Amino acid sequence: MSGAETVIRIDGVSQAFGAPGDPRRVVALESASLEIARGELLSLIGPSGCGKSTLLNIVGGLATPSTGQVTIAGQVVKGPSPQKVAFVFQENTLFPWRTVIDNVKLGMAFQGVPKSERDDRAQESLKAVGLADFTEHYPSQLSGGMKQRAQLARALGLQTEILLMDEPFAALDEQTRMVLGEDLSVLLARTGKTIVFVTHSLVEAVFLADRVAVLTARPGKIKKIISVEEAHPRKSSFMTSPKLSALRNELYELLHDEIRKTMTLRGETGQSHE
Amino acid sequence: MSKRLVQLGVLIAILVAWYVATLPGGVHPLLLPPPIPVFRNFGVLLTTSSIWPDLFVTVREWVTAFCLASTAGCLIGYLVSRSGYAVRVFDPLFAGLYSVPAILLFPLYLLFFGLGAGSKIAIGTTIAFFPVVLNTIAGLSYVDKAYITAAKSMGANSAQLFWSVMMPAAFPVILTGLRLGCIVAFLSILGGETISSLAGLGHRIVSLAENMETSQMFANILFAVAMAIIINGLVSFAEARGRRGFQ
Numbered sequence A: 001m002s003g004a005e006t007v008i009r010i011d012g013v014s015q016a017f018g019a020p021g022d023p024r025r026v027v028a029l030e031s032a033s034l035e036i037a038r039g040e041l042l043s044l045i046g047p048s049g050c051g052k053s054t055l056l057n058i059v060g061g062l063a064t065p066s067t068g069q070v071t072i073a074g075q076v077v078k079g080p081s082p083q084k085v086a087f088v089f090q091e092n093t094l095f096p097w098r099t100v101i102d103n104v105k106l107g108m109a110f111q112g113v114p115k116s117e118r119d120d121r122a123q124e125s126l127k128a129v130g131l132a133d134f135t136e137h138y139p140s141q142l143s144g145g146m147k148q149r150a151q152l153a154r155a156l157g158l159q160t161e162i163l164l165m166d167e168p169f170a171a172l173d174e175q176t177r178m179v180l181g182e183d184l185s186v187l188l189a190r191t192g193k194t195i196v197f198v199t200h201s202l203v204e205a206v207f208l209a210d211r212v213a214v215l216t217a218r219p220g221k222i223k224k225i226i227s228v229e230e231a232h233p234r235k236s237s238f239m240t241s242p243k244l245s246a247l248r249n250e251l252y253e254l255l256h257d258e259i260r261k262t263m264t265l266r267g268e269t270g271q272s273h274e
Numbered sequence B: 001m002s003k004r005l006v007q008l009g010v011l012i013a014i015l016v017a018w019y020v021a022t023l024p025g026g027v028h029p030l031l032l033p034p035p036i037p038v039f040r041n042f043g044v045l046l047t048t049s050s051i052w053p054d055l056f057v058t059v060r061e062w063v064t065a066f067c068l069a070s071t072a073g074c075l076i077g078y079l080v081s082r083s084g085y086a087v088r089v090f091d092p093l094f095a096g097l098y099s100v101p102a103i104l105l106f107p108l109y110l111l112f113f114g115l116g117a118g119s120k121i122a123i124g125t126t127i128a129f130f131p132v133v134l135n136t137i138a139g140l141s142y143v144d145k146a147y148i149t150a151a152k153s154m155g156a157n158s159a160q161l162f163w164s165v166m167m168p169a170a171f172p173v174i175l176t177g178l179r180l181g182c183i184v185a186f187l188s189i190l191g192g193e194t195i196s197s198l199a200g201l202g203h204r205i206v207s208l209a210e211n212m213e214t215s216q217m218f219a220n221i222l223f224a225v226a227m228a229i230i231i232n233g234l235v236s237f238a239e240a241r242g243r244r245g246f247q
């Protein structure tokens, strides 16, 4: 990644929910800093509740940080930037009252794509995710994996340079997410987008990413960044390679301590109840 | 299927009990007329035009009340749903008022609007307003946040957000409110007419009772019941169609 220009610059970003002194106050992020290069795929991994979704929302302009700032291509993020950034959310956000293709087209309508272009672009992005035969289905008629692919198609249809994905495959079984991961690697290598990908799966993180950023337990900050250095698109043989398992183990060591921290905290509050 | 059979069985049992109770030596026909003359009178009601003037009065009151209640309910519901603060203030307020028996206002409405259509329209509008406004608030203010976030992330402006996300998401709930409003408007107008009125179906039933024409009265009650059932069927059908139509 050396030499590539930085597209997303996360600069000392902190986020707290609730006023100071409020017993429910949560400091989700504490001066997280990170730079993401053009065309890079960066995985964010960390204990549950450490602020990964919060960070992603700040990068996408859906939330304003308490302190610090994010710049995209040199411009400070102040709100959603639909021309530059597209999201794939963890929960299903396809509109159930619209067919798959109408969902994709509605995204483009929101973004401001001329009507005449929408249909071609929607067909194209649905084809790219393998849903060409399901364009007229309603979301409720799709399987979980197909719904996530439809969400991906909606994001791809926006043709943004940056894609933010928040645990897009979290709700799926392991086999399905492995296959989707392989497809995603091929697809993304072709589009050359800059991607931030939040996941709980160590294997998925290593398999997809150029770099994996490990967050600490809450308040989250960047604990360590690991480079994967393997050409895209990744082959399925990479999944079973010693290189991947070595990186996976390294991540496991890093994460294990952090997860322990959150668990211990929970244990202590449990005891104080007795 | 068996559900339908049981329902039919219950209806038949009621008819049989009615028939048996009015056999000679049973209940006096002035209190409970036998079913056969009642159904004969009902047949006459359906085939002659004698009921039309009263039917017209009731239907006009009902349509007016429903139009007023649904316009006011949707509009106020929309305005309230725009601010979380207003929802927290007005939602419990409307729900509380809804639980007060609004028919208690009827004597007041008689004073304000007279014995004619005005007081019936007022009571019908008052009672139908609440389900409409409550469902409009519920529908619009509890739209899944994830849809709104997703739409905003794709650049939706506030008009797009309203017409393409809020409305379709809230529509089934609002439609349920309109269906309830439509039915309770009819019921409360009939009720109002039986309490005090100059014309209408309810008025007709009361004057027949006062003249001891119980068999005629029962035929008219049967007519009102049949109307309520048909209205319920029609608006349920419209609701189901509307839900699909908005997809």
Ligand SMILES: Nc1ncnc2c1ncn2[C@@H]1O[C@H](COP(=O)(O)OP(=O)(O)OP(=O)(O)O)[C@@H](O)[C@H]1O
Binding pocket: A017, A018, A026, A027, A028, A046, A047, A048, A049, A050, A051, A052, A053, A054, A055, A218
């Ligand atoms: N709107 C909010 N109001 C109050 N607290 C919030 C809000 N959003 C997030 N939090 C808190 O911030 C912390 C981080 O939340 P976040 O959703 O970013 O975690 P995460 O790392 O994405 O977790 P997970 O892996 O479980 O999705 C949590 O403790 C959460 O309770």
Ligand SMILES: [Mg+2]
Binding pocket: A052, A053, A054, A090, A166
């Ligand atoms: Mg999350």
